Amino acid sequence: GAVVSQHPSWVICKSGTSVKIECRSLDFQATTMFWYRQFPKQSLMLMATSNEGSKATYEQGVEKDKFLINHASLTLSTLTVTSAHPEDSSFYICSASSTGAINQPQHFGDGTRLSIL
Amino acid sequence: AQSVTQPDIHITVSEGASLELRCNYSYGATPYLFWYVQSPGQGLQLLLKYFSGDTLVQGIKGFEAEFKRSQSSFNLRKPSVHWSDAAEYFCAVGAQAAGNKLTFGGGTRVLVKP
DSSP states (O other): OOOEEEEOSEEEEOTTOOEEEEEEESSSOOSEEEEEEEOTTSOEEEEEEEETTSOOEEOTTOOTTTEEEEEEETTEEEEEETTOOGGGOEEEEEEEESSOOTTSOOEEOOOEEEEEO | OOEEEOOOSEEEEETTSOEEEOOEEEOSSOOEEEEEEEOTTSOEEEEEEEOSSOSEEEOGGGOEEEEEGGGTEEEEEESSOOGGGOEEEEEEEEOGGGTTOEEEOOOEEEEEEO
């Protein structure tokens, strides 16, 4: 149980294009989803927290207009990297929580490796 | 603000030997503590968590961790490692007062020698 699917797993695109990453909770309803960014051989940095039906809360230093997050249903959140540039290349990981409370575990997707040429 | 330190970037251990990964946290009250494992190119899997109660917690895959308030530590242990335990391990801390967000340590990469 508690499976989170992230798609695509790998994407390569040209500089200036926009890329959408999907995060789906397959067997539970996720009130809250989290988006992380991970640079090579580094830890996960929280980018934003999204709650179903409301605007995402971004961490300090994360550009809202660059990283658009939508959480329109209890099973789907999307992250769109707009006008992507090489410095946006990274490993993006989502997690989903049934309630968002800290005592409810976050279930992680397998990540999306984004490479901008 | 909450923070997590994992002092060891890399650890190499022989298959069958014991393993201990260190984790130190900084937070004003008792935090929620987690250990996750990440295989290359994949997401994170929860090994175990500590919220309250017994300070020695058992997790999946034969792992256990001990919460020591006096040392602000939450070290992960396994008595006998298997080659499949080679991965990156992350300690994380969270708290309701911190918006229910997780803060991760820098990670420890475990290599298992045959």
